[in-house]
Amino acid sequence: MKLSQKIQEMELSPIRKFVPYADAARKQGKKVYGLNIGQPDIKTPTVFFDAVKNFNQEVLAYANSHGIPELLDALVGYYKRIGLDYTTDDLLITNGGSEALSMIMTAILDEGDEVIMAEPFYTNYKTFIKAAGGDIVAIPTTAEDGYQYAVREKIEGVITPKTKAIAIISPGNPTGKVLTEEEMALIVDIVVKNDLYLICDEVYREFTYDGRELRSFGSFKEAEQNVIIVDSVSKRFSACGARIGSIASKNRELMQNLMKICQARLCCPTLDQVGAAALYNLDPSYFNDIKKEYEYRRDVSVQALNEIEGIKYGVPEGAFYITCQLPVDDAEKFLMFLLQEFDVDGETTMFAPAAGFYGTPGVGKSDIRIAYVLKAEDMKKGINIIKEGIKAYNAKQGK
C-alpha cells in the first residue's frame, strides 16, 4: 500500500506539531505561554452561548448545505454594514476559513496549477493547495522592505500560463502587513488584466492599527467576478472552536460549482451556525474595545521584542502576528530547547517556527511567528523568556 504522492509532499503544521512537547512541558509542571497559535484569550461574546443554549429542537438535524438561513441573513447584514452588497446567494457557510480555502483550491486548481502568494505566508495554504494538486509561487518579502509585495513587477514577474489565482491575506498572517488602497487597486488591475481569481482572506478585517482604514476587496466592482472573499468567526469574535467560516463571491459559476462540494460534505454544524448568527448580529461597536486591546498588545509586544539584541522584524499594521528573525541558528531547535531544557521561574514560551511559512528553500530557518493573543502582561513575560532563552541557547552552543 502506498500513500499518495501529494500527502507525502505535505508537512505537519509548524503551528501545531510542537504541541505534544508543550504538553509534556506542562506535565512537568512548567507554565507555557502559547504564542504559537492565533487563539485569543478574549472572551467569546455570551450571545453565542446563549443562542446555543436556547436551541430547543429535539432532533439535531442536518442544516442545509448552503448554511442556515439565520446565519446567511446575519452575514448579509454584517457585509451591508461594511458597504458590501452580498446577498445570501453570494454566500456559502464553511467549516472555518480552512474549509473555505480548501474548497476554493479544489474548485480552481488542477495538477501543476499555481497560486501566487507573498512570502512568508500562512503555512496551511501549502496543504490546501497541495491537496488540490497545485503549488504556491512565492513573492519573497522581508522585514526590511516592509513585507511589500504589491509591486507590479514583483507580481507580474511570476505570472505564468499555469497561474490560476493570487491569494492575499490582509491584514496579513504572519506579518501583519495591511494593504493600502493603492496597493489593492494595483492587485485588482493585475487580476482583471490577467484573468485570475483573487482569493481574499480578510478574516482579520477589523484588526488594523494606527488609524488605518481597510477597504474590502469585495468593494472593487471591476473585479467582482475575480474576487472570492474568505471570512471566519474564529478571530473576529474569538470563537475559534465554532469552526464557522464563509465564502462570498459574485461569481455565479464558481459558487454553483462550489455547491457540489458543499452538498457532498452535507453541511456545517447546526448549533455552531446558530451561535455564529448571533455573533454576526452584534453591534459593530463590539469591535472598538477589541481592536484597542489588540493594538495595546501589539505595542507592548513590540516594546518587549526591542529588548532582544540582534532581532529583526517589521512592526505589524494589523491582525495579531509578528514574524521575527531571531539571532539563533535554527528556530525549531531553539523552540525544543525552550520546551525541554529552559525556564524562567518555572515558565517557558512556545512560538511557531516559521521556516514552513516560506516557499523559497533555505529561507526562514531562524524565523518565528508569534501571536499577540494573550494579555499584555503575559506577552511581556512570554517574550522575555525568548530573550533570556536566546542567551542561554547560544551560550550552550558556545556562541
Next chain:
Amino acid sequence: MKLSQKIQEMELSPIRKFVPYADAARKQGKKVYGLNIGQPDIKTPTVFFDAVKNFNQEVLAYANSHGIPELLDALVGYYKRIGLDYTTDDLLITNGGSEALSMIMTAILDEGDEVIMAEPFYTNYKTFIKAAGGDIVAIPTTAEDGYQYAVREKIEGVITPKTKAIAIISPGNPTGKVLTEEEMALIVDIVVKNDLYLICDEVYREFTYDGRELRSFGSFKEAEQNVIIVDSVSKRFSACGARIGSIASKNRELMQNLMKICQARLCCPTLDQVGAAALYNLDPSYFNDIKKEYEYRRDVSVQALNEIEGIKYGVPEGAFYITCQLPVDDAEKFLMFLLQEFDVDGETTMFAPAAGFYGTPGVGKSDIRIAYVLKAEDMKKGINIIKEGIKAYNAKQGK
C-alpha cells in the same frame, strides 16, 4: 478564469439538489415527506444537549487537531465494548464521516488512481474520490442478485495496477446489504493479497435486522494495516447536525500522514465534540429500541412498496435505505412531477433519484433511494403517494 477540470466533472448531490423544489412545494402549502435524505426523526439523546449546555469555558477555543481527549476516550470505550482494541493513537476526529472519507482519499489517491466499490454506491463518494484525482471502478449489483458483490471473480476482475483501495459500506447505503462473515473474510483475503487499503464505512453498524450479527472489519487482525474504519455520530445517535465523525486505523504511517491534513484544517467544533463524547458514553442498551424501531419501519415500508405494481427492489438487511427500480421512464422527471404537479390530500413525497449512485453509464435512470427515517405512519403515507403518483405520471405520459 477557468474552473478546475475535476470540479467540472463533479455533480450536485442527487440527495440534495432537489431540496429547493421541495421547499417551493412547502411554500405552496404542500406537506412533503422527506424520504430523500438519511435524516432520522428519532430524538437526539438529551445527554448531547446537556453536555453542550454544561460547557462553561468563557473562550470557545480551538480543540486539538486530533480531537478532544474526552471524545477520544469515549470512542475507545465504545470500540472496546464491541471488541475492538483501538487506542486514542489509532483515532482521529473528523467533521462527520464525510471529512473522514475526503481525508482518506487525499491521503491515498493521486491522479488516475482507482477505488473499487459495489454499485449502486453512496453517491458522495464520487465527489470525495474525484476531488482527490481518483475514479470509482464499480462492481455492478442488482436487486435480483441480492446486491451481492463479495465474490472473488467480481472483485479480482476489476483490480488493476491503479487500484489503491476497496471501499465498503456495510450495512449498505443505498441498498441495505449487510456482509456475512464469510464475505468479509473473502474481502480481507483479497486486500491482503493485493496490498490494497480497505476503507470500511461502518456508520450503520448497529442497524442490522432479522437477527443478523455484524462483525467489524476492525476485528480482522491479518488486515489491520489495510483496514481504515470510518464512523460517525450522525445516524448512530441521530445527531446529524453535530458533524462529528472519526477515522480508526492501526496503520501508523497512514495516521501520521492524515494528521498533516487534520492540522491544516485546525480542528473539529469544540462544543459538538463535547456533546459527542456524551453520546459515545451511552450504555449500549440505547441501541436496542432504536434498532427495533428501524426494523419495524423497514417492515412497514416493504409492505407499502409491495403495493406498487412493477416495482423492483431488494429487502434491506440493515441501515435504513431501500433502492427501488420504479416503473417510470425517468426518476428525476417523476420526482419533479411529484413536487410540482401532484399531491394526495395536499401531501407529496420527496426521494433521491438514484442514477447518481451508479458509475455504469445509462444504468439507474428509473431507480430511486428512499430512506425509512420517518415514523411508520409517515412512511406508509409517503410510499402511497409514490404509488398513486406513478399512476398519474404514466397516465399523463399516455402510458
